Amino acid sequence: MAKRCTKCHRLKPDSEYRHRSGRTTAWCKWCHNQYTQSRRHLYNGKDLGPPEGCVTENQWLDLCAHYAPNGICPACGETGKLTMDHIVPHSKGGTNYIDNLQPLCLRCNSQKQDKETDFRPDGGEFAKSLRARGW
Numbered sequence: 001m002a003k004r005c006t007k008c009h010r011l012k013p014d015s016e017y018r019h020r021s022g023r024t025t026a027w028c029k030w031c032h033n034q035y036t037q038s039r040r041h042l043y044n045g046k047d048l049g050p051p052e053g054c055v056t057e058n059q060w061l062d063l064c065a066h067y068a069p070n071g072i073c074p075a076c077g078e079t080g081k082l083t084m085d086h087i088v089p090h091s092k093g094g095t096n097y098i099d100n101l102q103p104l105c106l107r108c109n110s111q112k113q114d115k116e117t118d119f120r121p122d123g124g125e126f127a128k129s130l131r132a133r134g135w
């Protein structure tokens, strides 16, 4: 079963949607995540406002293919579920643009915490070119 997301209008399989009381949500997981990230953030009780920027799913997939080919985490070299890491955290003024993101496995992402470690071997050159392309 596949259905079209009412936000990004992509046709996606059921597994790309969250399930709520037996039904799939109208927005795909990707759109929900983007929405959550674009909302206001509280940090230590301070209202940071929403982060600047947004990223498309195509940009993210290209980023993963470049920095984490075959699902290999660029930090530890092991395959694992890739998660989106903000190199400069939002709490330190980091944006939500593709050139502030890197794919890290769940373990490395949680170990990194608030540190601004850049695991991209090219220092983000490829990510910048993705952002310049604009989609």
Ligand SMILES: [Zn+2]
Pocket: 005, 006, 007, 008, 009, 010, 027, 028, 029, 030, 031
């Ligand atoms: Zn969507």
Ligand SMILES: [Zn+2]
Pocket: 073, 074, 075, 076, 077, 078, 104, 105, 106, 107, 108, 109
């Ligand atoms: Zn890792």
